[in-house]
Amino acid sequence: MEESLYPGKPILMVDDEIHLLYSYDLSLGDAGINNTITCNDSTKVMGMLADREFEALLLDLNMPNMTGEEILEKAAQEYPHMPIIIITGNNELELAIRCMKKGAYDYIAKPVEESRLVTSVKKAIEYRELRAENDLLRRRIFNEKLENPEAFSEIITNNDKMKHIFNYMEAISRTTEPILITGETGVGKDLVARALHNLSGRKGNFVTTNVAGLDDQMFADTLFGHKKGSFTNAFTERKGLIEKASGGTLFLDEIGDLSLTSQVKLLRLLQEQEYYPLGSDDPQYTDAVIIVATNVDFYQMQKEGKFRKDLYYRLNVHQINIPSLRERLDDLPVLIDFFLGKASETLNKKKPSVPPELVTLLSTYSFPGNIREMQAMVYDAVSTHKSRILSLDSFKRAMNKNKEFIISDETSINEDIGEAIIKFSNHHLPTLKQAQSLLIREALKRSKNNQTIAAQILGVTRQALSQRIKTGILEKF
Amino acid sequence: MAMKKDKHILIIDDEYFIRIAYQMILTDAGYNSTIVEDGEEAFEKILEFESKNIDIDLILTDINMPKINGFEFIKKLKEFNSKIPVILMSSYRYDEIEVLLGSKFSSKNNINNYAFIEKPSTSESLICCIDKQLNHLSLN
Incomplete structure (x- = not known):
C-alpha cells in the first residue's frame, strides 16, 4: 500500500549540516510528517522556493554564504503564505525577535528538542491549512456556483440554506482538521459526511460507525482495534476502524453520549493523530480525516461539564449545521417526488401521482424526525395506496399521532410551550372572540x-370551522 | 592500519539531534559509535565497555554541556588514568572558550594536548580529524 504523503505540499528544511537534516527528517517521519525535502546549500534555497510550492520552511540561521536571515527576509516577502520556522543558536534572543518581526512564524532555540521540532512543524502546517481555507471561503461567499455538484447528488434539495452549506463544504473539503456536523435526528448528517469524503478526493475508504451506546472498552476496541490476547476473548488481532480509514475518512455518528474517558481518547487522536490499540504500548499514527456528528446541543453540554471543553474546542474548527426539514419546507415537493420514486421501485408499484394538497398538508407539520420520518411516511402511503392518486389519509394519521405527542391536551400546555406559540402583548389582551379569529386566520x-x-x-372538525367562518367570527380589529 | 570497523567511538553531546547526526556521520565513515547525553553517562559506558573487554578508541565530546562540561570531563578522565584520546567539539570559537571557562583552561599547553574542532564543521573535516587522531595513536 502506497504511503500517502503528509502534508500535501512538502516541507523544505535548510541547514548546512546534512546529517542534522537527516536526523530532523527521521523525527518528523516518526511523527507522520513524511513529505520533506532537505537542502544543505543556502545558495540554492531561493531557487527551490521558486520552483514549487512548499507547505512550510524550516531554516537554520547559522549558515555560511547566504545567511538564514537573508533568506528569511526574501522568502517572507515573496511567499507570505508560507510559514517560516527559524532555528537560532542558544542565547540569541535578540536575533530571534528580529526575525519574528521580519515575518518568521515561529522560532526554535538550540538545543533543539525532538518534541519541540515536531510540535512547531505541525502547528505551521495547521496554520497554513486554516489560512488557505479562509481565503477560499472568502472567495466563495460571493460565488454561488459549485465546482463539484455531483458530490452532492445524494442530497436532494433546491433550498438556498443548503446551497450555502454546499459552498462551505467545498471550501473546507481539503482539510485535515476534524469536522463537526450538527442537526436534528434524520436530517441527513451521514449524507453530508459522505459528500465531504467524496469532495476531499482522498483515496482511502469512507468508514462510518455509530458510537452511541458503546461503553469505553467497546469504543476503544472498535476504533483502535486490539492485539491478539490483549483481553479475554481476544483470539485474534482486530484492526480498528481508524486503520481501515487510513488515507480516507472516519465518520463517528452520535458522539454526544461519549463518556469522559472516551472523550479523552478521542481528543488525543485529534490532537496528536496517535492512538494505542488495546494491549499495545506502541502508539500508531493515522492520517484519516475525522468527521463527527451529534444531535445534542454541544455548547450546552460543554457548559454543564458533560463534554470536555478542549474536545469541544477542537471539534469546533469546522462546524456544519444542517437545518431541520421544517426550516427548508420549500424542498418538500422535490423530496416527496424523490421518495415516491424510490418507494414505488422498492414496492414494485407504479409511481402514484401526487395530490396538490399533500405539500400544503405536510408543510403544517413539524417533522420531529425530519427527512427520515418523511421518507417513512411516503413509504407507508405508497404501500397502502390503491388508486391512481395517492391518498392523504396515511399522512394525516401519522401527523396526528405525533401532534398528540407535542401537545396532549389544553390543560397541560405548560408556560414554556405556550410562550413559544403565542407572545401576548403587554397592553392589550385579545377577547376570546378575537383570539379565535386570529387563530382561524x-x-x-x-x-x-x-x-x-x-x-x-x-383540532376541530371541518364543519365546526366552516360554521365559525360562516357566522362571521372573522371580525376585524 | 587497523580496520575502521573495529574502531569504537563514544560521542557525548547534550543535544538530541546532534547526537543522531554525529552517529550517522561516523556510521557512514565506517566506524562503530555509541551516543550518550552527558559526562556521567559517558563514564558508565566506559566502565561497561571495560567489563566487556571492548576498547573505546576515541571520545568525541561537546564542551558546553550542563552537569559537567567538556573540560571537566577530560580532567576526570585523567584522574582515572585513562588513555583514551579525546576530541573536543565546540560551538564557540577558541578564544571565546577562554572567556567562558576562565584562564585555567586557556593555557595553550593544555589545549594542545587535545584536538579541538569548532562547530559547525563539515563531516569531512570531522572524519579527517578523527582519522588523524586514530592513526597518530596507532603509529605510537
Missing part, C-alpha cells in the same frame, strides 16, 4: 385557504 393562511387542513391544524 393564521390557520387558513398556513393551509393556503384549505379549510380541511386548517381544521386539522386547529
Whole structure:
C-alpha cells in the first residue's frame, strides 16, 4: 500500500549540516510528517522556493554564504503564505525577535528538542491549512456556483440554506482538521459526511460507525482495534476502524453520549493523530480525516461539564449545521417526488401521482424526525395506496399521532410551550372572540385557504370551522 | 592500519539531534559509535565497555554541556588514568572558550594536548580529524 504523503505540499528544511537534516527528517517521519525535502546549500534555497510550492520552511540561521536571515527576509516577502520556522543558536534572543518581526512564524532555540521540532512543524502546517481555507471561503461567499455538484447528488434539495452549506463544504473539503456536523435526528448528517469524503478526493475508504451506546472498552476496541490476547476473548488481532480509514475518512455518528474517558481518547487522536490499540504500548499514527456528528446541543453540554471543553474546542474548527426539514419546507415537493420514486421501485408499484394538497398538508407539520420520518411516511402511503392518486389519509394519521405527542391536551400546555406559540402583548389582551379569529386566520393562511387542513391544524372538525367562518367570527380589529 | 570497523567511538553531546547526526556521520565513515547525553553517562559506558573487554578508541565530546562540561570531563578522565584520546567539539570559537571557562583552561599547553574542532564543521573535516587522531595513536 502506497504511503500517502503528509502534508500535501512538502516541507523544505535548510541547514548546512546534512546529517542534522537527516536526523530532523527521521523525527518528523516518526511523527507522520513524511513529505520533506532537505537542502544543505543556502545558495540554492531561493531557487527551490521558486520552483514549487512548499507547505512550510524550516531554516537554520547559522549558515555560511547566504545567511538564514537573508533568506528569511526574501522568502517572507515573496511567499507570505508560507510559514517560516527559524532555528537560532542558544542565547540569541535578540536575533530571534528580529526575525519574528521580519515575518518568521515561529522560532526554535538550540538545543533543539525532538518534541519541540515536531510540535512547531505541525502547528505551521495547521496554520497554513486554516489560512488557505479562509481565503477560499472568502472567495466563495460571493460565488454561488459549485465546482463539484455531483458530490452532492445524494442530497436532494433546491433550498438556498443548503446551497450555502454546499459552498462551505467545498471550501473546507481539503482539510485535515476534524469536522463537526450538527442537526436534528434524520436530517441527513451521514449524507453530508459522505459528500465531504467524496469532495476531499482522498483515496482511502469512507468508514462510518455509530458510537452511541458503546461503553469505553467497546469504543476503544472498535476504533483502535486490539492485539491478539490483549483481553479475554481476544483470539485474534482486530484492526480498528481508524486503520481501515487510513488515507480516507472516519465518520463517528452520535458522539454526544461519549463518556469522559472516551472523550479523552478521542481528543488525543485529534490532537496528536496517535492512538494505542488495546494491549499495545506502541502508539500508531493515522492520517484519516475525522468527521463527527451529534444531535445534542454541544455548547450546552460543554457548559454543564458533560463534554470536555478542549474536545469541544477542537471539534469546533469546522462546524456544519444542517437545518431541520421544517426550516427548508420549500424542498418538500422535490423530496416527496424523490421518495415516491424510490418507494414505488422498492414496492414494485407504479409511481402514484401526487395530490396538490399533500405539500400544503405536510408543510403544517413539524417533522420531529425530519427527512427520515418523511421518507417513512411516503413509504407507508405508497404501500397502502390503491388508486391512481395517492391518498392523504396515511399522512394525516401519522401527523396526528405525533401532534398528540407535542401537545396532549389544553390543560397541560405548560408556560414554556405556550410562550413559544403565542407572545401576548403587554397592553392589550385579545377577547376570546378575537383570539379565535386570529387563530382561524393564521390557520387558513398556513393551509393556503384549505379549510380541511386548517381544521386539522386547529383540532376541530371541518364543519365546526366552516360554521365559525360562516357566522362571521372573522371580525376585524 | 587497523580496520575502521573495529574502531569504537563514544560521542557525548547534550543535544538530541546532534547526537543522531554525529552517529550517522561516523556510521557512514565506517566506524562503530555509541551516543550518550552527558559526562556521567559517558563514564558508565566506559566502565561497561571495560567489563566487556571492548576498547573505546576515541571520545568525541561537546564542551558546553550542563552537569559537567567538556573540560571537566577530560580532567576526570585523567584522574582515572585513562588513555583514551579525546576530541573536543565546540560551538564557540577558541578564544571565546577562554572567556567562558576562565584562564585555567586557556593555557595553550593544555589545549594542545587535545584536538579541538569548532562547530559547525563539515563531516569531512570531522572524519579527517578523527582519522588523524586514530592513526597518530596507532603509529605510537
